[in-house]
Amino acid sequence: MSDATERQVNLALYLSSTRTPVSAETIHAEVFGYPAGQDEDTFLRMFERDKKQLRACGLMLEVVDLEGVPGYRLDADASYAGELELSESERTTLRAVAAALASDPGFPFGSDLAIAVAKLGGALREAGGAAASAPGALTDEAPSAQGATAAVLAEAVASRKRVRFGYTNASGEMRDRELEPYGVYFQDGRWYAVGRDTSREETRTFAVRRMRGVEVNSRKPAAPDFEAPSDFSVADHMLLPFQYGPGTVECELRFSAEEAWRAPRLVGGQGTLEMQPAGSALWRVSAASLPRLARWIIENGPGITPVSPPELRETLAEGLRKVVARHGA
Amino acid sequence: MAPKTTAAERTRRLLAILPQLTPGAEIPLASLAASVGATPAELAADITTLSMCGVPPFDPYDLVDVFIDGDTVFVGMALPSLSRPVRLTPAEARALVAALQTAGFAPGDPLLARLATVASAETDTDALVDRIRTAAGTDGLGDVYATIVSAVDEAESVDITYFSASSGTTRTRRIQPLRVFNSRGAWYVQALDVSLAEERTFRLDRMREAIGTGEYFARTAASGPAGEAGFQMSAADGRATVRFDDAAGLEDRDWPGATMTRTADGGAEAQVPYAGTGWLARRVAAAMGGAEVTAPAEMRDAVRTLAGEMLRELYSE
Numbered sequence: 001m002s003d004a005t006e007r008q009v010n011l012a013l014y015l016s017s018t019r020t021p022v023s024a025e026t027i028h029a030e031v032f033g034y035p036a037g038q039d040e041d042t043f044l045r046m047f048e049r050d051k052k053q054l055r056a057c058g059l060m061l062e063v064v065d066l067e068g069v070p071g072y073r074l075d076a077d078a079s080y081a082g083e084l085e086l087s088e089s090e091r092t093t094l095r096a097v098a099a100a101l102a103s104d105p106g107f108p109f110g111s112d113l114a115i116a117v118a119k120l121g122g123a124l125r126e127a128g129g130a131a132a133s134a135p136g137a138l139t140d141e142a143p144s145a146q147g148a149t150a151a152v153l154a155e156a157v158a159s160r161k162r163v164r165f166g167y168t169n170a171s172g173e174m175r176d177r178e179l180e181p182y183g184v185y186f187q188d189g190r191w192y193a194v195g196r197d198t199s200r201e202e203t204r205t206f207a208v209r210r211m212r213g214v215e216v217n218s219r220k221p222a223a224p225d226f227e228a229p230s231d232f233s234v235a236d237h238m239l240l241p242f243q244y245g246p247g248t249v250e251c252e253l254r255f256s257a258e259e260a261w262r263a264p265r266l267v268g269g270q271g272t273l274e275m276q277p278a279g280s281a282l283w284r285v286s287a288a289s290l291p292r293l294a295r296w297i298i299e300n301g302p303g304i305t306p307v308s309p310p311e312l313r314e315t316l317a318e319g320l321r322k323v324v325a326r327h328g329a
Numbered sequence: 330m331a332p333k334t335t336a337a338e339r340t341r342r343l344l345a346i347l348p349q350l351t352p353g354a355e356i357p358l359a360s361l362a363a364s365v366g367a368t369p370a371e372l373a374a375d376i377t378t379l380s381m382c383g384v385p386p387f388d389p390y391d392l393v394d395v396f397i398d399g400d401t402v403f404v405g406m407a408l409p410s411l412s413r414p415v416r417l418t419p420a421e422a423r424a425l426v427a428a429l430q431t432a433g434f435a436p437g438d439p440l441l442a443r444l445a446t447v448a449s450a451e452t453d454t455d456a457l458v459d460r461i462r463t464a465a466g467t468d469g470l471g472d473v474y475a476t477i478v479s480a481v482d483e484a485e486s487v488d489i490t491y492f493s494a495s496s497g498t499t500r501t502r503r504i505q506p507l508r509v510f511n512s513r514g515a516w517y518v519q520a521l522d523v524s525l526a527e528e529r530t531f532r533l534d535r536m537r538e539a540i541g542t543g544e545y546f547a548r549t550a551a552s553g554p555a556g557e558a559g560f561q562m563s564a565a566d567g568r569a570t571v572r573f574d575d576a577a578g579l580e581d582r583d584w585p586g587a588t589m590t591r592t593a594d595g596g597a598e599a600q601v602p603y604a605g606t607g608w609l610a611r612r613v614a615a616a617m618g619g620a621e622v623t624a625p626a627e628m629r630d631a632v633r634t635l636a637g638e639m640l641r642e643l644y645s646e
Contacts, residue, residue, distance in 0.1 A: 301639070
């Protein structure tokens with residue numbers, strides 16, 4: 001007796017080889033793997049599962065009327081990819097990224113990444129890059145657990161299903177949470193989920209490493225539980241360390257002309273960055289904590305100076321005076 | 330024990346490799362297995378299954394003509410069908426986008442746009458980037474990443490314009506890149522710094538630009554692209570003793586290589602390795618009086634000097 005894989009591959013090959021729609025009855029008779037003596041209901045259930053699996057592989061079937069019964073054929077436009085032109089550099093890049101991340105347990109989409117690159121196999125043929133990457137560690141804390149949980153959350157985001165989990169906050173208190181997850185992001189080796197906390201009726205960010213026992217709502221799996229706000233972008237929630245907390249102060253900082261090239265990478269998409277005629281850059285950004293922003297300025301310097309508000313300059317100056325005093329000769 | 334592979338996973342990877350099975354191809358089993366995230370043993374079992382698949386009437390000419398001899402997968406005749414690449418599913422497109430974001434390919438990048446053309450119609454790339462982000466602030470990083478991995482692959486020397494956190498300066502240096510790795514989302518290249526004749530580790534997002542020189546170097550066994558990656562510091566490293574007043578919120582992971590001891594008064598003491606005083610001076614100064622270098626004297630001087638210079642600059646504006 002053949003196994004499910006053999007039957008499903010046979011079905012894919014058969015549908016790919018037939019130019020005209022075929023009935024379920026014909027498929028039952030022609031495709032090796034469906035038991036000959038199988039009753040119709042059992043066959044149809046098996047056929048439905050196989051169609052779903054082919055869809056999960058990227059093979060789309062269309063159904064047409066075939067003299068009063070459903071006729072099935074492969075939707076070639078929806079299933080087959082067109083020619084993908086990639087430069088040598090792009091091919092190498094794809095190979096290198098995949099080699100680094102596909103087997104990294106902290107990357108939630110490793111198996112999907114491997115299959116995606118395999119599907120691009122023709123476009124990537126003869127490309128180098130795979131050997132350029134050495135094993136690394138996308139996450140340094142419980143990578144397998146974070147990667148697996150982030151994968152579950154990303155699926156819940158895509159299918160718009162609620163999730164429940166136990167969450168330990170920074171004070172060590174644990175309680176159950178229910179979240180409508182809008183997005184997932186990765187920052188500094190850690191995964192985070194953003195969504196509506198249903199008990200607090202507000203959008204909040206949760207660290208994946210603090211979650212335990214994440215469960216996706218299993219009721220009506222094909223029906224979404226919620227709609228994310230139309231203007232939601234998870235990038236808006238990737239805050240810098242000084243942006244966490246209640247209240248905000250609008251601040252301006254200047255990057256010197258020598259250091260302005262580093263500005264777009266340091267600001268992480270937060271605030272607005274305006275290049276100045278003399279080559280410097282002016283950054284307008286909201287801060288929840290001026291002391292933490294002052295620390296950020298010191299840590300990421302040189303060439304970053306506060307412009308406004310005056311309290312930011314004073315906070316920075318006061319902190320620096322303490323440093324000098326403490327490290328006196 | 331590794332989890333058992335499901336039939337669904339086996340079907341998926343077999344259908345994914347079909348376009349690679351061109352007539353007459355001879356493919357190393359290990360590389361074909363790696364290309365779909367399987368072990369050679371798993372893929373060997375898959376190939377055996379595949380060799381029994383085909384189309385009606387299932388004569389020998391209607392089967393997938395593939396077999397394994399030793400460590401090589403041999404393909405005979407053309408596939409009976411399904412030889413064209415299949416579109417990426419939404420999950421596969423998400424994986425590619427998430428992976429490429431880490432390397433600096435931000436939303437709107439032409440490479441991501443072209444990959445979207447081979448994704449299924451169900452894939453909403455715009456919605457995808459609003460829901461999944463693996464990096465921010467990657468301006469220009471994609472070009473740097475592409476240049477460095479190509480240079481590793483080709484054993485080509487590269488001129489990098491690099492911001493050194495140790496010295497706080499940006500200058501151009503020539504490197505022979507050996508291997509690239511990711512740590513906590515940041516990409517690094519381990520390379521020979523040609524002018525220093527020493528191996529060092531460079532962070533890609535601190536490179537203003539990277540330009541291939543057209544000069545190629547000979548790899549040695551130790552400097553081949555495969556091998557252990559790790560952070561390399563110069564031989565002139567020192568260790569500083571840093572006292573933290575409050576250990577709350579202090580994370581060991583933010584002090585690489587340091588030995589951290591919590592003290593009874595709620596503080597902490599750390600032995601921190603350093604190469605050049607600039608980086609550590611900034612880290613300690615950023616505590617704004619909540620941390621103190623107790624030794625050595627050169628490190629205390631560096632912290633005091635940095636804070637003093639910043640104060641002068643602040644009031645000279």
